[in-house]
Amino acid sequence: KDGIVVRGAKVHISASPCANELLCSPCRTHGEADKDYALAFAVPCSTPGVKMLAVEPVSRTYDDEGRFDYPKTSRMQPTECLIVFDDVFVPWERVFMCGEWQFSRTLAYAFGSYHRLFGTCKMIGKLEAMTGAAALAAEYNGVEHADHVRKKLAWMAMITHMVAELGKAACLDPVKEFGHDVVMPNAMSINAAKFTFASNFHQMCQHMQDIAGGLCTTVPAYRDWQNPEIRPYIEKYLSAKEGVSTEDRLRVMRLIKDMTGNYWQIDTIHGEGSMAAQQMHLYGSADWSRLKAAAKRSAHIDGWQSDPVYGNLSSADDVPMPPVDESYASIPKSLK
Structure with missing residues (x-):
């Protein structure tokens, strides 16, 4: 053949x-x-x-x-x-x-880690644009000082920062897999990054739509804005707060409508593998031996002493304490 x-x-x-x-x-x-x-x-x-x-x-x-x-x-x-x-x-x-089916797992695993690194790098810019669009909508609508709006913006900024830092951590703390000197993104960090933005993406969209209001659904299109008969009505009834042009308000509303109502939402969830794939990798990459050693040490169960991290930590039993005066005279009067 x-x-x-x-x-x-x-x-x-x-x-x-x-x-x-x-x-x-x-x-x-x-x-x-x-x-x-x-x-x-x-x-x-x-x-x-x-x-x-x-x-x-x-x-x-x-x-x-x-x-x-x-x-x-x-x-x-x-x-x-x-x-x-x-x-x-x-x-x-x-x-x-x-x-050669024996190598399929290794190949799929390696590809998934690099693919999620690419997806995270791409998503950081997307999340920053989404968070910024929500902030602009709040400003142009004149509600940037409302407490419930600030809470939503703070949450969006937090998710954006988390994804960026997890992506950096995956690169700054790389791993060598499969017995070769090939550096790969840290599996825990990069899968956590992908899962974080995929599992929170719809909430990001909801906050954007909530802050923008109904106008992000019914916002006039370009041809309406360019129509000399219609434009005066748009300027009059859809104007932004003082100091912001109506056109800028319409543009940010069109941006939010474009970001939250189409292909983007589905692509972000399933791109670089479904969330179930990230959970599978997170479970497989977790250092369960170390995590169990931490619990055993806290519960005073033998077995943690051999762990390279927790076995080398000092315990409360290693700290010298002064002798305890157990005489009756040492007990406070309030307890007698």
Whole structure:
């Protein structure tokens, strides 16, 4: 045989319509029973039998209209697609794994860590823009000093900071996995970062919509704003607080509508793997021996002494205490 023939599909593959080559690899752990799916190979996108079904554009408007109506999504169109391999021939020199299911877990694990690092780096900018948009909406609506608004903004700033710091921690405290000198992001930190922003993203959107108010749903579009007959009414009835132009208020409302009501919400939850995948990695990466040693030390249960961290800590029993006067005269009168 000169190679293998692949029949099947891959889904949610980002940027594939823009690529020259497709690199396919396992995305989960395979067993011997499904070893035929433990494949890794590369083929040009023009290979006979490769078919791509790309997702539809979020927006079909560009230029000034696109920047006004869809300020984010008109510039950040999704590129995911369904790739079908319809009896695609792959020569052996382009096959990197063929049935070696024992390595699928390692490959999927390593890919997941790097993919979540990429997702976290991307998400930091997204969270900062979302938090800033909520702050601008509060300012333009004249409610930036309201206590309930400040609480929401403080929470959004906290989540944004947490994700950024967890991402940094994953890089500053890297690990070497699989017995090789290959540095990888710290699995606990990077999975915690991804889970933090994915599990809180809808709450971020809710706070943005709550602070912006109903106008972020019914905000006029670019063509209304440019219509000389309609614009005076928009200026009169949808004006911002003093010192802020009506156009700026409309633009931030369009931004919030664009950020919280489309592809972004779903992509943020499932991109770089579902939250269940992060929980699986967090459980598998946790140092349960050390955590249990901490509990045993606190509960005075033997077994913690061999732990490299808690076994080397001083305990209260090691601290010399002065002798206790147990005579009757030492007891306060109030207790007699």
